[in-house]
Amino acid sequence: xxxxxTRITEKPINIQQAMAFIQDPQHGAMANFIGTxxxxxxxxDVISVNYDVFIPLAEKVLQDLCKEVRQQWGNDLNCFIEHxxxxxxxxxxSVIVMISSVHREEAFKACxxxxxxxxxxxxxxxxxxxxxxxxxxxxxxxxxxxx
Amino acid sequence: MSEKIKLSIxxxxxxxxxxxxxxxxxxxxxKTSLLHIRQLIxxxxxxxxxxxxxDSLFDHSAFANETKILQEDQIIDCDSxxxxxxxxxxx
Numbered sequence: 001x002x003x004x005x006t007r008i009t010e011k012p013i014n015i016q017q018a019m020a021f022i023q024d025p026q027h028g029a030m031a032n033f034i035g036t037x038x039x040x041x042x043x044x045d046v047i048s049v050n051y052d053v054f055i056p057l058a059e060k061v062l063q064d065l066c067k068e069v070r071q072q073w074g075n076d077l078n079c080f081i082e083h084x085x086x087x088x089x090x091x092x093x094s095v096i097v098m099i100s101s102v103h104r105e106e107a108f109k110a111c112x113x114x115x116x117x118x119x120x121x122x123x124x125x126x127x128x129x130x131x132x133x134x135x136x137x138x139x140x141x142x143x144x145x146x147x
Numbered sequence: 148m149s150e151k152i153k154l155s156i157x158x159x160x161x162x163x164x165x166x167x168x169x170x171x172x173x174x175x176x177x178k179t180s181l182l183h184i185r186q187l188i189x190x191x192x193x194x195x196x197x198x199x200x201x202d203s204l205f206d207h208s209a210f211a212n213e214t215k216i217l218q219e220d221q222i223i224d225c226d227s228x229x230x231x232x233x234x235x236x237x238x
Contacts, residue, residue, distance in 0.1 A: 035238050051237070052160050054230055056213035058237075083237060095238050115238060123211070123230075124237025125160030137161035140236030143216050144209035 002070070003078040006062035008055045010086050013093040018080045027078065027100040031107035033115045035095040037088050041138070045131040051094060053085040054123035065117045069099070069110035077101050077110055083124060094126075150177045154223060156188065157230040161204060165192045178224045181210050181217060188231070208233045 066079040080098040101107040129135045154173045210217045
């Protein structure tokens with residue numbers, strides 16, 4: 001039976017918890033993406049990022065992404081996805097995508113597909129705060145056709 | 148007299164700065180399109196923020212309920228709760 005965990009969380013993301021969830025004696029591969037806050041963006045020094053999330057739709061998008069990767073790369077994938085909501089300092093973990101599968105090809109591809117899906121489809125926004133005290137919302141990908 | 152419906156609109160991300168408490172209400176004629184609602188929102192924001200000049204942000208924002216993005220030509224014909232989603236950048 002496959003395992004799925006998708007959540008928007010306001011608690012620190014726990015990598016060990018993700019690994020413990022995803023492990024499967026029938027699987028020989030685990031692929032993961034861990035997003036962290038870096039200290040620079042487009043030439044500015046970042047000190048923190050605040051994530052805003054429209055939670056009900058975001059969690060549905062994460063569930064849909066799991067369904068899509070199983071349709072493409074097999075029903076036996078295990079999926080663990082969490083995205084943080086709230087403020088994170090530099091080094092903080094904003095997102096984790098962890099996939100396990102029988103072989104590595106499916107795990108790598110599913111993992112990449114999901115993180116790209118999060119970036120382009122999930123209702124999540126980030127506001128960067130810089131060392132000079134200024135805050136700015138990061139430009140993103142429109143979810144609608146331009147009017 | 149046309150029947151009115153109540154539309155509660157929540158804002159996310161960069162749009163929050165234009166509304167108090169991240170949400171406001173509109174009383175509309177029944178069977179109003181999202182396209183028209185978008186224009187009404189921009190007008191109302193402009194009333195409250197004299198220096199508002201960010202039409203592009205609203206033009207590129209999507210309407211959604213809790214389970215899906217809504218199409219622009221969708222007609223709203225009952226009291227509803229919608230959320231306006233600016234361009235996304237998670238991860």
